[in-house]
Amino acid sequence: MTVPTALDERFRAEAAAQGLLDVAYDLTDSPVGPLLLASTPRGVCRIAFEPEAEHELETLARAFGARVLRSPKPVEPVRRELDDYFEGVRRAFDLPVDLTPLPAFQRLVLEELARVPYGETATYGGLAARIGNARAARAVGGALNRNPIPIVLPCHRVVGASGGLVGYAGGLDRKRALLDLEAGELRLA
Amino acid sequence: MAPPKTTTTAPPPRVGAPPFERFYEVHREEIYRYLVRMLGRQPAEDAFQETFLRALRAYGDLRHARHLRAWAFTIATRVALDERRRARPEPVEAPEVPVADSRPAYAELEHLAGGLPRTERAAVVLRYGYDLDYADIAQALGSSEEAARQAASSGVRRLRAKGAS
Numbered sequence: 147m148t149v150p151t152a153l154d155e156r157f158r159a160e161a162a163a164q165g166l167l168d169v170a171y172d173l174t175d176s177p178v179g180p181l182l183l184a185s186t187p188r189g190v191c192r193i194a195f196e197p198e199a200e201h202e203l204e205t206l207a208r209a210f211g212a213r214v215l216r217s218p219k220p221v222e223p224v225r226r227e228l229d230d231y232f233e234g235v236r237r238a239f240d241l242p243v244d245l246t247p248l249p250a251f252q253r254l255v256l257e258e259l260a261r262v263p264y265g266e267t268a269t270y271g272g273l274a275a276r277i278g279n280a281r282a283a284r285a286v287g288g289a290l291n292r293n294p295i296p297i298v299l300p301c302h303r304v305v306g307a308s309g310g311l312v313g314y315a316g317g318l319d320r321k322r323a324l325l326d327l328e329a330g331e332l333r334l335a
Numbered sequence: 336m337a338p339p340k341t342t343t344t345a346p347p348p349r350v351g352a353p354p355f356e357r358f359y360e361v362h363r364e365e366i367y368r369y370l371v372r373m374l375g376r377q378p379a380e381d382a383f384q385e386t387f388l389r390a391l392r393a394y395g396d397l398r399h400a401r402h403l404r405a406w407a408f409t410i411a412t413r414v415a416l417d418e419r420r421r422a423r424p425e426p427v428e429a430p431e432v433p434v435a436d437s438r439p440a441y442a443e444l445e446h447l448a449g450g451l452p453r454t455e456r457a458a459v460v461l462r463y464g465y466d467l468d469y470a471d472i473a474q475a476l477g478s479s480e481e482a483a484r485q486a487a488s489s490g491v492r493r494l495r496a497k498g499a500s
Contacts (some may be wrong), residue, residue, distance in 0.1 A: 147368055147371060216356055
C-alpha cells in the first residue's frame with residue numbers, strides 16, 4: 147500500500163496554491179540535458195545543469211528557507227519560456243528573478259549581465275567597466291561562475307578578452323551550443 | 336534586454352530542518368499507512384493531505400531536525416482524531432475485562448482495533464504498530480505519558496477481550 151500518485155500530486159499542488167512554499171522546483175529534460183528549475187514567490191531562483199538533487203535542495207533550503215518541495219505548477223512559466231528559447235522563438239526572458247541571498251557585488255554583476263543582448267557577447271573586462279570597476283574582471287568572472295540562474299541570466303554570452311569561450315560552469319559544450327543557437331547556427335529544439 | 340525585475344530584501348536564512356521534500360519523502364508512506372489503519376482508505380486521503388499541509392505550515396519554525404518522525408505522527412494523530420470526532424461519536428465505553436496475560440499480541444488483534452475509542456486506538460497503533468515510545472505517544476495525544484500508557488494498555492485489554500469473545 148503506497149501513497150497514490152494522484153494524492154501525492156494533489157498535495158504538491160495544494161501546498162503551492164496555499165502559498166506554503168519557500169521554493170517550488172521541478173526536474174525537466176532540455177536540449178542541453180536535464181535541468182532543475184526552481185522558483186520562490188518572488189521569481190525564478192535557480193536553474194541547474196545535470197542537477198544533483200540532494201545538494202541542490204540543501205543549498206536552496208539554506209538560501210531561501212526549508213520549505214522546499216517539488217511542485218511543477220509554480221515553475222511552469224520558467225519551463226515554458228525556456229522551451230520557447232530553445233526553439234529559437236524567444237530572445238528575451240520576461241521572468242522575474244530572485245537574487246535575494248546573493249552578495250551585493252554579485253547582484254550588481256548579474257543585473258549588468260542581463261543587459262547583454264541576445265546573440266551578442268561581452269568580455270569580463272567590459273562588464274567590469276560597465277559596473278564602474280574596470281580592474282575587477284577577475285571578480286566579475288567569479289561572480290558569473292556562481293551565477294545561480296544560467297541561460298536566463300546569460301553568462302554564456304561573456305567571453306575572454308580575445309573572444310575565446312574560456313569557462314562556463316555548465317561546461318564549454320553547452321556554452322558553445324547556446325551561443326550557436328543565438329547566432330542562428332544551431333537548432334536545439 | 337531590459338534588466339530583470341529583482342527583489343533585494345533577503346529573508347532570514349533558516350537552518351536546521353532538512354529541505355521539506357526530504358522530510359516528505361522519508362515519512363509519507365508510513366504516515367499514509369498509519370492514516371489508512373486509523374481511518375480507512377478514503378478518509379485517509381484527505382487526512383494525509385491535511386497532515387502534510389499542517390506540517391508545512393509549522394516547518395519554517397523548526398529549529399532542528401530531531402524527532403521528525405514522532406513529530407509527523409503527532410500531526411497525523413491529531414488530524415485523525417479530529418476526523419474521527421467529526422465522522423462519528425465515541426463508542427460507548429465497554430466494561431473492562433481483566434486478562435491474566437498483559438503481553439500484547441497486537442498483530443492478531445489489529446483487525447479489531449477499528450472499534451476502539453479513538454485515543455485508545457491511536458495509542459495502541461502508535462505503540463504496537465509503529466513502536467513509538469510513550470513520551471512520543473503522549474505528545475501525539477496531547478496527554479501525559481501515564482495517560483498514554485493507560486490508553487494503550489486499556490486498548491489492548493479491550494482488544495484481547497474482543498478477540499476472546
